[in-house]
Amino acid sequence: MKPKVVLIDGYDETRLLSRSLIEKRFRVTAINESMDCCEKLAEINGLRVFHGDGSKPFVLEDAGVYGSDIAIAMSEHDDANLVICELCKKKFNVKKTIAIISDPNKTDFFLSVGVDSVVCAITAISNIIEQHVLLNDIRTIMPIAEGQVQVFQVNIPKNANVIGKHLWEISLPDEVVVGCVLRGSSSIIPKGDTCIASGDNLILLASDDYKEAAVHQLTKI
């Protein structure tokens, strides 16, 4: 049985998410408060669309939310997302609820009243912007566990100190792991004896505290 996912509100988010979820063979239902958005969403192949306020129990019932595997509340109002998640959990036996919130201070509160997972878009975005501003050598960053762990890409500059060295020769902090080396069009899963070459892109997994030390170590000239 394909997992059932319900996306509530958030037009742009629903559009992107539903496409990728349907591709991954999820059964996706979208609930949206705006009729305009519903009409546009209805053009997506394989997406079931319902019009209505997702924080109202009868709308969730009509949309057949009962027993779904995942519900994602993405409205712009944090309080609505809370109620949607709680209704889904308590009244409709949804296994996993996810709330998107705009005020990062509410994260702990949401988790403590039983929302399974909380995503704060503003925190995520400002983290990314911060990284782009502070560290030029870092490319993409993906925060995990509320930003405590980061996955990111480091480009090795032409005359960096580490070029030609084996991975075991480079003294990276303990809490940093090199997960992958991208060289031209190939990707290498590195071992201790992998050599670093100029122009390599390293995918690192690091705790937030040691991230900058690792980047410094790898890019210093």
Add this chain to the structure above:
Amino acid sequence: MSIFKDIKNKSKDNGITIIAGCGRLGSSIANRLSEDGKDVIIIDSNSESFRKLSPTFGGVEIVGDAAEMFLEHDADIRNAASVIAVTNHDNTNIMIAQMAKEFFHIDKVIARLYDPERECVYRDFGIETICPVVLSTSKVDSMLYGKR
């Protein structure tokens, strides 16, 4: 916030009532409690709303977002005896009421809800609810057919 100190001291007996939302219901409850000599803090995001309070209202008016004050663990809220959430939005009322229970374990938490169907959310949290539709329906019923 020191302006509330005098309130806190004299209110040991019955405690402060916090009212979120100064609409018709919020202001009417605030006026009544204030008349009875109770200590009231009323919160609304719009300062114009406080015009609904009677000129003799003796409580404290705060312009701001009630949910945010709960999040910041505001000292005056921590000492409250009861919280009444009567903003215009059901979802906001539910959230404020849950914060009052979850953060401060306030005994008496009342939320006004337009939609009685959402009840399952707060039953588990020990939040009392009033629903205008249910109250009006039973009132009309008793007016039409007398007491049942």
